[in-house]
Amino acid sequence: MYGVMAEFDSVQALVDASKQAVTAGYTVMEAYSPIPIEELNDIIHKKRTTLSRFVLMGGLSGMAAGFTLQYWASVIEYPMNIGGRPYATWPAFVIPSYELTILFSALTAAIGMFALNGLPQPYHPVFNVERFSMASSDKFFLVIETTDPRFDHGATTRFLSDQGAKGVYDVAA
C-alpha cells in the first residue's frame, strides 16, 4: 500500500486539510490539484526549489561556451585578416554569447524542472485510484503516505474523513 487518499471539492478545502494534517503531525504527504496553488508548497514542503541556481549555472556556462567557441575559432583556429582589424573582436562576439546564455539557461530551466520533478515517470501509485483522473480537471486530493511515521490505516482514514473529504480511498502501491 502506498497511502490513503482524500478527495476534496475546492481549493480551500484542500488547503485547510493540508494545514490540519501538518498540525496533526503528519510529515510525508502530498497534495494534488488541477491548478497551481502557491500556498500548498509552503504548507507541506516548506522548502523552495533550487532550480534557479541551476539556471544561473546553465546561463553562465552558455556564455562561457559561446565566447570561447568564437574566440577559439576566430583567433586561434581560423584567424582571418579583414582590413587589418584585430582578431579578438570581442564586441562582435557579444551577440552569439548572449544568445547562447539564454539558450542554455532556458534549456536548464525546462530540463531541470522535469528532472527535479522526476518526470517523465510512466507509473505512479496515485493513478491506481480511479477518481484520481479528476485531479486534472476539478477535484483536489491529499495523500498521506504509508512511510509517514504517524501513519495508521484506521486513524489516518478517520482523520481525513473528519477534514470534510468527499471520499477517502486506499492507494495501492
Added chain:
Amino acid sequence: MANNVHGHGSSSASLNAPVLAPGHDFETITEAVAQIPLAKRTPIGWVLGFMGAFGLFMMLQAALGKLVMTGVGIWGNNVPVGWAFDIINFVWWIGIGHAGTLISAILLLFKQQWRMSISRFAEAMTIFAVACAAIFPLFHTGRPWLAAYWLFPYPNTMGLWPQFRSPLIWDVFAVTTYATVSIVFWYVGMVPDMATMRDRAVSMTKKRVYGVLSLGWRGSARHWHRYEVASLILAGLSTPLVLSVHTVVSFDFAVSVLPGWHATIFPPYFVAGAIYAGFAMVLTLAIPLRVAYKLEDFITMRHIDNMAKVMLATGMMVAYGYAMEAFYGWYSSNPYEQFMIWNRMTGPYAWSYWMLIAINAGMIQFLWFQKVRANLKLLFVMSLFVSVGMWLERFVILVTTLHRDFVPGSWGMYYPTQWDFMTFVGTIGLFLTLFFLFMRFVPMISMFEVRTLLPQAKVKSEHGHGN
C-alpha cells in the same frame, strides 16, 4: 463595473468585458476547451480549410523543388537587388512571431491576466511563423544541405569556421535560440493540459499519445511549485530574447553602410514593427477562431480591445520610425541619404512607400475609436491590412535602398518572378497547415491557467468560504 482601470469614463461593452465570461467553473472550462481536440468528428469547415492550406503547402514544395533542381536564378533577385523576397518574407514572418512571445512572456511578467486564454495559440503562431521564416534564408543559399557548415560552427572536414563578425551569423544564433526556446516554453506550458487530455480521452490511442506527452504529470504541490518557478524563469529569459531577436534581424541592415539601412533607430523600430505585425496576426487568427469554436467566453471583447490597443500603440511607434527616417535623410546632409529618401518617396517604388504610410500611419488612427475596436469585421479587415502594410515596410526598406546603387551605371529594377510569389504564398500555406493541425489536436487555450482566473481558485484567509 469591474474594470474601470482604463479610466476612459466610457461605458461601452468591450471596455468592461471581463477576461472570462461569468458563469464558468473548473469543469465547464475544461470541457469547452478539451472537447475540441477530443471530438470524434472532424468539423467539415476544418476539413475544407485544411485542404486549402495543404494545397498551398504543396505549391511551396513544388516551388522549392524547382529551386533546388534549377538554382536560385529562378528568383527575381539579382544585382543590384541581391536580397529581395527571401529576406522580406523572412523578416515578415519572424516579426509576426514576436507577438506570441510578447503575450506569453512579457505579459506574464507584468501579471496581465488577459494573456492567459490567448497565450497558447499565440505561441503556436510564433513557432509556425519562425518555421516559415527559416525557409527563406535556408533556400536562398541555393544548396541548403551545404548551408550547415556556412551557418553552424561545427568541426567540418574542410577546417572552415563561420565569420562571427557578421550579423548574418548573429542572426543564425538569435533565430535558432528563439525557435528552440519558443518550442520549449510552449511545450512546458502544455504539459499539465496534456495530463487533462490524457484523463479525459476515451479512445486508447488518444490516451496513450496524450499520456506520453504529459510525461506522467500528476499535479502534485511540489511539481506545481517547481513548474511555476520554471515558467517564471522561462518568461524572464524569453523577454530579453524576443527583444534581441528582432534587434539582431535589424542588424542585418543597420550594420551595413548603405543609405537607408545604416541607422541607429533600426533596432527599436524593428521590434515595435514586429509586435505590431504580430498582434495583427493574432487578431486575424483570433477573430474567426473564437466564433468557429464558440470560444467567445474565453477570448472576450476585452481581449480584442486590448490587442487592438497594443496594435495602435506599436503602430504609432512604427510611424515615428518612418518620420525619423525622413528626418535623418534630410538632416544628415549626406547626398546619398538625401537621394535615398527622396527616391523612396518619389521614385519608381513610391507607390509602395505611400501605401505603407497610408496603412501604418494613417489607417491605424481609426483604432483610437472605441466603436472601431468593437467592430469585429472591420477589425479583422484592418488586421489583414496591417499584415500587408508590414510586408510593404520590408519591401520598401529592401528594394528602395538596393535598386539605386552608389554608381548610376549599376541602377536597376527589381521584379519578382512567379517562383517568388509561389514560395511566399506557399509559406502561408505551410503556416495555415500547421495551425489547422494545432487546432485539431492540441487544446487551444491553456486550461489550467484559465482555471486560476476563477474566484474559487483563490485561497481565502482563515474564515474564508467558497461562493
